[in-house]
Amino acid sequence: MTHTADVLIVGGSVAAVRAAEAITRHAPELSVTLASDDPHLPYERPPLSKIALTDSLDLAELTYPSVAGLREHGVRFELNTRVTNLDVTSRRVGTSGGDIDYGAVVLAIGCEPILPPMFRDLPNVFVLRRFGDAADLRAAVSDRSRSVAVIGAGFIGGEFAATLAKDGRDVTIVDLAERPLGRFGDLVAAEYAALHRDRGVTLELGDGVVGVEDSVDARVLRLASGRTVPADVILVGIGVRPATQWLEPSGLTLGNGILCDATLRAADRVFAAGDVVQWPNGRFDATMRIEHWTNAAEHGRVAGINAANTVSDLPSIECATVPYFWSDQHGVRIQFAGFLTGSEEVVESREDGGSLFVYRKGDTVTGVIAFERRAEFVKLRALLRRPTLWKAVQPMLPAGAVSM
Numbered sequence: 001m002t003h004t005a006d007v008l009i010v011g012g013s014v015a016a017v018r019a020a021e022a023i024t025r026h027a028p029e030l031s032v033t034l035a036s037d038d039p040h041l042p043y044e045r046p047p048l049s050k051i052a053l054t055d056s057l058d059l060a061e062l063t064y065p066s067v068a069g070l071r072e073h074g075v076r077f078e079l080n081t082r083v084t085n086l087d088v089t090s091r092r093v094g095t096s097g098g099d100i101d102y103g104a105v106v107l108a109i110g111c112e113p114i115l116p117p118m119f120r121d122l123p124n125v126f127v128l129r130r131f132g133d134a135a136d137l138r139a140a141v142s143d144r145s146r147s148v149a150v151i152g153a154g155f156i157g158g159e160f161a162a163t164l165a166k167d168g169r170d171v172t173i174v175d176l177a178e179r180p181l182g183r184f185g186d187l188v189a190a191e192y193a194a195l196h197r198d199r200g201v202t203l204e205l206g207d208g209v210v211g212v213e214d215s216v217d218a219r220v221l222r223l224a225s226g227r228t229v230p231a232d233v234i235l236v237g238i239g240v241r242p243a244t245q246w247l248e249p250s251g252l253t254l255g256n257g258i259l260c261d262a263t264l265r266a267a268d269r270v271f272a273a274g275d276v277v278q279w280p281n282g283r284f285d286a287t288m289r290i291e292h293w294t295n296a297a298e299h300g301r302v303a304g305i306n307a308a309n310t311v312s313d314l315p316s317i318e319c320a321t322v323p324y325f326w327s328d329q330h331g332v333r334i335q336f337a338g339f340l341t342g343s344e345e346v347v348e349s350r351e352d353g354g355s356l357f358v359y360r361k362g363d364t365v366t367g368v369i370a371f372e373r374r375a376e377f378v379k380l381r382a383l384l385r386r387p388t389l390w391k392a393v394q395p396m397l398p399a400g401a402v403s404m
């Protein structure tokens with residue numbers, strides 16, 4: 001059966017919810033449908049890798065509080081509904097539950113985890129993106145006799161390893177890279193590795209998995225170095241890719257995600273938002289794709305307004321943001337704001353209360369990462385909303401900050 005929505009939102013996570021909120025506030029007269037292939041109403045993903053193993057995973061608590069108001073407003077939630085094709089000429093999508101005609105569409109379809117063939121179809125191997133993944137993973141590790149290995153030393157792997165360590169469990173993180181979080185430079189990589197090692201997490205760095213071997217009552221990962229890692233349960237956290245395969249015949253420009261302009265417009269009456277978007281970010285004069293919650297939320301807001309404006313023949317607004325993320329590991333909050341290209345000079349400041357790393361390119365500050373040091377981080381993040389000169393930041397750093 002076909003139905004019609006003034007604005008159709010494809011996706012059921014933060015970018016989708018923020019788009020629905022923006023449309024209902026900005027143009028309450030428009031009808032809105034949200035189609036998501038997840039069986040659940042939109043919920044927060046960041047807690048899925050952080051909630052202590054001793055606390056329960058409560059879907060109702062994770063569900064976005066605004067969802068109730070959106071439903072009351074009349075937003076139609078089509079859950080368990082996979083959108084399978086987009087026809088930009090007839091303004092229609094095909095879904096597993098029938099066709100939907102739209103006045104404008106927001107594609108907030110995010111990313112899907114990468115699972116190399118070596119791990120597919122093996123028991124007790126998990127990725128961590130959705131509520132169902134988290135529930136299955138936690139059930140698997142609840143048997144304390146099972147060993148756990150995490151592949152990938154990024155944020156999701158690091159956070160989950162930290163929850164295991166907090167529960168007194170042995171866990172090994174394996175990563176091909178010698179330096180975890182290497183894109184932030186050697187100093188941050190060393191700080192991050194020390195954070196994990198000091199809390200009892202075993203790190204196998206600069207080593208790749210070449211096989212998964214079973215014996216009678218245990219399973220191990222075989223590494224390229226010949227070493228083995230106990231791995232009855234395996235979390236693969238090696239990254240994600242934009243969930244755009246179904247859009248290939250649509251005529252949208254796809255590359256590293258959906259290519260959009262500065263207003264997040266991908267084609268006539270088609271906008272995109274969140275992790276899936278590659279767009280020119282005017283704040284840094286650079287084209288980027290960002291995989292963080294705050295960016296997805298801001299994209300959702302802008303794409304929602306622009307989709308509503310398009311239906312009403314109003315002009316679009318641009319989306320310029322300062323990329324930001326946080327991560328909680330071993331009781332330490334790690335936060336980053338800015339945009340790095342890899343050629344920055346790093347100025348470090350270490351104190352008992354944590355570490356701060358400021359990135360500069362010539363006279364300009366391009367980013368900051370903090371391990372704790374929350375108050376200073378907040379000030380530096382606020383400054384970064386506008387192009388920021390080093391001389392404005394230098395007095396804020398404690399004496400003894402060292403340039404590397």
Ligand SMILES: Cc1cc2nc3c(=O)[nH]c(=O)nc-3n(C[C@H](O)[C@H](O)[C@H](O)COP(=O)(O)OP(=O)(O)OC[C@H]3O[C@@H](n4cnc5c(N)ncnc54)[C@H](O)[C@@H]3O)c2cc1C
Nearest residue numbers: 011012013014015037046083109110111274275291292293
């Ligand atoms: C475990 C975990 C912890 C995280 N922790 C942090 C953190 O601490 N800090 C931080 O900044 N970021 C964190 N992130 C990242 C953050 O959650 C993402 O940046 C954010 O979820 C991206 O939102 P999104 O709406 O763009 O896409 P996604 O969250 O990927 O959602 C995409 C949605 O689209 C739906 N969908 C996809 N394709 C289709 C289709 N064809 N038809 C219908 N529906 C479809 C999916 O079901 C899903 O609902 C974390 C992510 C995870 C998974």
